[in-house]
Amino acid sequence: MNGILPLWKERGMTSHDCVFKLRKILHTKKVGHGGTLDPDVDGVLPICIGKGTKVIEFLSESGKVYEGEITLGFSTTTEDVSGEIVEQQAINTPFSTEQIDQAMQQLTGEITQIPPMYSAVKVNGKRLYEYARNGETVERPQRKAQIDVFERTTEPIWNNETKTQSWRFRVVCGKGTYVRTLAVDTGKALGVPAHMSDLTRTASGGFTKEQAVTLAQVAEAMEKNELGQILLPIEFGVKDFPRVDITEVLWKKVKNGMRLPYEEFGFTQMPTTAFAVFYQEKVVCLYQPHERQKGIVKPLKVLQTE
Numbered sequence: 508m509n510g511i512l513p514l515w516k517e518r519g520m521t522s523h524d525c526v527f528k529l530r531k532i533l534h535t536k537k538v539g540h541g542g543t544l545d546p547d548v549d550g551v552l553p554i555c556i557g558k559g560t561k562v563i564e565f566l567s568e569s570g571k572v573y574e575g576e577i578t579l580g581f582s583t584t585t586e587d588v589s590g591e592i593v594e595q596q597a598i599n600t601p602f603s604t605e606q607i608d609q610a611m612q613q614l615t616g617e618i619t620q621i622p623p624m625y626s627a628v629k630v631n632g633k634r635l636y637e638y639a640r641n642g643e644t645v646e647r648p649q650r651k652a653q654i655d656v657f658e659r660t661t662e663p664i665w666n667n668e669t670k671t672q673s674w675r676f677r678v679v680c681g682k683g684t685y686v687r688t689l690a691v692d693t694g695k696a697l698g699v700p701a702h703m704s705d706l707t708r709t710a711s712g713g714f715t716k717e718q719a720v721t722l723a724q725v726a727e728a729m730e731k732n733e734l735g736q737i738l739l740p741i742e743f744g745v746k747d748f749p750r751v752d753i754t755e756v757l758w759k760k761v762k763n764g765m766r767l768p769y770e771e772f773g774f775t776q777m778p779t780t781a782f783a784v785f786y787q788e789k790v791v792c793l794y795q796p797h798e799r800q801k802g803i804v805k806p807l808k809v810l811q812t813e
Contacts, residue, residue: 550708562744
């Protein structure tokens, strides 16, 4: 059983919970996910099975799309609605849509983020959430994040009773972005505490929410012996790489992991990026330019040898 599954992760479950349940449903241990989702967040979670696990890193590299809600008026320990309130400031006068849009616009392009204390980033061999749970604080490393789109999708709503202001948003971003931190930083740009009060991942790994299936649907497909209708081939995981089809003669060299002149793959000039090598309509490996040997390409990842 090899392939890629676009799973819809439901709220209240960790990404690891999904992997654990799928191992039982599919009767296989070789299951991995491409991109963690917090328990309070639902959405698209790419799952790789069998030899498909070899392309997890390439699914994780692709862009992601989220839809959620930002609330001004208080911040929390976790930067989302599940944490304890750490700072509170009444929004007595609501911000205008122009002020909000300007603050969000400041957070597009390549930005610098400081990961939340409740995150899986490692510092000195220990995950930040482990420090946070022990009541410890450590200096967190700054990280670059690519934000292609960060836009408001509804009119802001001001709550006179709670003295808070909320609106929904959409973000298109690169790998490693902390959307919770985007919400907090939007508040900082406006000069007030804020948190992310809701979040759904609507696209990841090249999959959209329309393609995603639930654990219950996977279990049903398994019972009916119809898993092939929802399980995509591992070729889907390399669809963004240039494709090169090879002959049996070249396959004998490729499957042994040989470094080869780029001309053997039909290129008229040295490729500048990695490319996917196909044999008999199946992706067998990824090759990339050799960094030291001129005119030579080398294996980046061997996917199949049979």
